[in-house]
Amino acid sequence: MQTSLRILVVEADEDRARQIIDALVEAGWSDVHALAQVSGLDRAIRTISPDIVLIDIANPDRDTLEHLSLVSDPKARPVAMFVDQTDDELTRAALNAGVSAYVVDGLTPTRIKSVLETAIARFHVMRQMQSELDAAKRALEDRKTIDRAKGILMRQRGIGEEEAYGLLRRTAMDQGRKVIEVAQALVTAADLLS
Structure with a gap:
């Protein structure tokens, strides 16, 4: 306690x-x-x-x-x-x-002690669950953005999905950025040009 x-x-x-x-x-x-x-x-x-x-x-x-x-x-x-x-x-x-x-x-x-301890424990469990849900939502959104960026590369360069992802990874490593950051920049640029 x-x-x-x-x-x-x-x-x-x-x-x-x-x-x-x-x-x-x-x-x-x-x-x-x-x-x-x-x-x-x-x-x-x-x-x-x-x-x-x-x-x-x-x-x-x-x-x-x-x-x-x-x-x-x-x-x-x-x-x-x-x-x-x-x-x-x-x-x-x-x-x-x-x-x-x-x-x-x-x-x-x-009962006050046990109820407060239960409330605190439940609060921490719920906060952990919310944190995990938020992380899963972020991961799903990131996955969608990466898939969209791969699609753009596949259409523009006439390459396959694996090659498009490899290009995103290499670009991210060369620039010291995360793959999602490169994908977001590509999607944003494509939106501006369309």
């Missing part, structure tokens, strides 16, 4: 916020900040720059979840939300807003 995390707790009830903070400190986290209203989340995130946001709200609504997704940047940090009640639509909306842990039946101090 990482105890050096900066945690932002959003809880309207002052006594309840104190209980949550006490439970966090007891679990080993000492850099804990409290916020009374979700509406101040944007400013608090900019000021405090928390590593994780913990929101305790009895009855979330779609507006709260939309506001959360806009201001909390769930791709930058895990968000754990504790609610007293929900329905399927709100649960989906919370997960679509980037909430890492959505716990129904409220927050109990005895």
